[in-house]
Amino acid sequence: MVAGEPSPRVFKLAIAALGGQGGGVLTQWLLNAAEASEFIAQATSVPGVAQRTGATLYYLEFFPRAAAEEAGGDPVLALMPQPGDVDLVVASELMEAGRAMQRGLVTRDRTTLVASTHRVFTIGEKSALGDGLADSDSVLQVARATAKRLVALDMEALAREHRSVISSVVLGALAGAGALPFAAEACEQAIRASGRALERNLAAYEAGRARAEAAAGGDAPVASPNSASLYDPVPVPRNPKAKALMERVSKEFPGACADLLGIGVHRLVDYQNHRYAGLYLDRLRSILELDSAARQYTLLLETARGLALWMSYEDTARVADLKTRAARFARVQAEVGAGRGRLMRIVDYLSPRVEEICGSLPAWLGAPLMRWGFTRRIVQAFTGGRKISTDRFWGYLLMRAMARTRVWRLSSLRHREENARIREWLATLVELAPQDYELAVEMAACQQLVKGYGETFERGLSRYRAIDEALPTLRNGSNPASALRELRDAALADEEGRKFEATLDRLCENRPAA
């Protein structure tokens, strides 16, 4: 054959996967299927260190044996994909599909993209101090726009459902998408020939095939893993006091805020009592007066959300309460897959510090204990890592006793501190709102910095305080609201506070001499 003439085409397939997902097994199945279907097949990979959870790529090329024999020679098969020259790309995780597209492997004119929509979050995403998750929707959007055909399905879920491995589902999806140059039966045969965990693998394969076949027409709707369904309304109250509170919500507050406020009220009744939930609404009244429908009650909503969280701060009583509930036992049971014929034991990891112990005591007792070194040392004896068997009798009683300390919660040292912070925060919002509404909204959102336990709590609180102190300076700047948002994002950028300090220094550079 002379160069330049159209030659029989090499079929090119790239598998974008994670180390440890079984890409090697999948490749072997595909090779066996191709060879059984009279193709000359070649595959390569670069496992190396990527094998350890990193992103990795397998690359296969198939050429019809008959065409090679007719031409009287062996085709020269390449060892790595050329951008713009791949017929089929398989991604066993959504961001890996994104990476394959970034490499230019998916093109409109010819590439079928078969992708799993599930996410295996990267360490960078997981490490964020808040929400660091990548945007799955934009990857799917680009995939729809870039691929000739997109077949997207949650392969991980199918694999789990059939107690198999994702590679079985992937092979099924490939067969079902009809994008391989050989018949689906060859793929099934390849699984059969490999022999191990046959039944499960075949079931997973079949599930993948069926789903892909269905999805091949139009891609199935994909739930984004980032977005939880927001604000499901709370159950209808039966208790007269609870009813009265909910009536207050609907009478005194705009309808657009009802669901969120209902959640807040429900949360605080559960947390403490009806009076406490009433206080929540009283406090929000002062914000409502400063807000308006024209502004879509942004400040009220943001404050209602933050206030509900702040007023239900996680103290020892709250944690113990949540951990001793029947619903929690059931959830753990479901999560770890304890079923019939299996016993389960729950062990909780608590590590109270002096602050937690003193905080949960009534203020008249907790405050002096915290104040002096020698009393602190006495309390110190009760701190440290504790493993509590919450589902054994004594462990349960201990936790229950801790939960019961909520009867004196409102006079505890911790409550005194939190309450003071809440009042200060609300006062700031009330002061800011008439002058700079946007700034008040941003300040309301700063509640999210104060969260967690131990060191996390201290870190968040100290950054919140620093922001609070910087407020007067920020208000002298040109755009205080955006400056505050930037500062808040910086506070969540890294644990050590490098970005936060740098941002603070920059924004408060022209601080007027106090």
Next chain:
Amino acid sequence: MAERSFAKEVELLRLTAGEEFRGEGILAVTKALLQSGVAYVAGYQGAPVSHLMDVLADAGEILKELGVHFESSASEATAAATLAASINYPLRGAVTWKSTVGTNVASDALGNLASAGVKGGALIILGEDYGEGSSIMQERTHAFAMKSQLWLLDPKPRLDSIVTAVQQSFELSEASNTPVMLMLRIRACHLHGSFVASDNRRPPFTAADALKAPQRDPSRIILPPYTYEQEREKTEQRWPAAVRFIRENRLNEFIDGPESDLGIVLQGGLYNGVVRALEHLGLADAFGASRLPLYVLNATYPLVEEEFVRFATGKRALLIVEEGQPEHIEQAAHQFLRRADLQTRVLGKGPFPMAGEYTGAVLKEGIRAFVEEHSPRLLNPVTEQPLLPASQLASAVPERPSGLCTGCPERPLFSSLKLLQKEIGPVHVSADIGCHSFASLEPFHLGASILGYGLGSAAASALHSRGDRRPVSIMGDGGFWHNGLTSGIGNAVFNEHDGVTIIVDNGYAAATGGQWVPSSEADAPRRTARLSIADAVRGVGVRWVRSLNTYDMKGTLRILREAMSTREKGPKVIVAQGECQLNRQRRIRPLLDRLRKAGKRVARKHYGVDAETCTGDHSCIRLSGCPSLTVKPNPDPLRRAPVAAVDHDCVGCGVCGEVAHAAILCPSFYHAELVDNPGAIEQFMQGLRRALIGFLQRRTQRKRALAW
């Protein structure tokens, strides 16, 4: 026991003449060795040639039948020295390792071997770890060939070409009395393809024959005056003999093309990529018929000057396709053409970038630039699909670096080190090669330098100053036995270092695929293992030695604190023990399944996070980084940050709970102990407990319900 078992694949090694071999490149190399009548094989594992060692380890029986000696060498230097058997005896031997790192380690022995010269064919199979997927600094093996006068083959990446190259290497080695290096790129090692097998050959001469009649030739000794004679022999006899062999046996290929005034010279290993690039430019077909003449260098050292000149004669320009730097072949080409007074232009680096892998896109761009300059009419007008602008996705797709596996015993060690730094301030950490190298990435960010395998401790040598915060060095058990015992620990004792060395003892050469090391705990067939690292360290004079279990973070932190503060003089050595989880799971899973099926009581732990109390700060993830510890949407509609969650791959190592305790993080962690086939008393007690607690739970539940 390696991570991947080749027990099934080794049967391919028994194929006889005419049968078709279908399998991986590195397995094909093994088959080629047996077909060549090799008498002994040795090597040191490392990607991409780990599988060669694994295959041979699993092929014990076949090797025994053929009378082939195989050993897992202590280091690449040991492997290279093994080839000394071919200096005095007509024994064919092969060794393998990862290059260039392994070649660096082996270079002392290699230099001496090359000087002495060999009688039996000596082959060095190198996995050239360059480009994508590489885990080492980016260098070429080519320079080693040039400095020691070793020959270097770089065959086309097809199994039949590779198998032929193995057989030719032995012949070339014997014809020129010189060891030959056969270089295989990463993808070629992992290439699945086919070739037609030949029969295996028993080595005609064996070690037993050699020991019966020991030979000694003083002229092969590396001492003056012989070394001077050896250098002359290299240049006057062996080199010309090699060039003659390469020419006469046509190791290099000439592929004609109609556009005879241009030509491409390429390394054999890049052949498939070059043909595909030409095909894309409309200059070749799928079978490799090219419009431009090609000169394929399957032997890249020594170069055959006469062939070069012949190829260049009558051409306006040559393109040299040579991956990596410096551009040794291109430089030689200039020299050859100058000597022959040819005016042919030589291009290489220019159309091609100096650094980096020659990927498909790079090859295509380079060749296009060359053709465009010298014969633009050959190129079709560009009608290419515009590629997706990467920028559209750049921010959306996060990096996915390698990391420690689920349940890895090294994780709690590095978490402890992070906590230690919170207590005493930042310390200088000298890292090493191994899985523990990943500690230098997210989320640990530990390690200021990596200087080489087993050199973690040595690399902190200059950083000792009494009274200041001590430097901490990391070393793996693999690196320790490879050379760290002497280069690091012995050196630290001798020079009275004050620093701390942590030896990660996970029982395997884990990063390269779980091969045995001398301190492996399990039964290693055909090896003597279970040697104690602590004893070895004491043996070279360390007085302060502590062993710890990495999963016990409290204990680990205590020992780390002590190591950093003790008044004891001399190096402080910590043996951090914890079996590689990947290998442990492979070992115990089938065992537990069997017990479970047999109705025996089996308990296992599964960790979890209470989503209701997790506030989504993820400190636990930053301290642990376990793949199994991930995040999920926050079930609380009021909160925005995703909560931590433990997925189904959890192996119950307990590190997340330990971290939560040691770092005083949060009360959200729990573990559930699951018991299969529980005993009768156990079941009764559980029922009783459930009844009592259930009663109380229902009571509070009712109260709570009444409040709403």
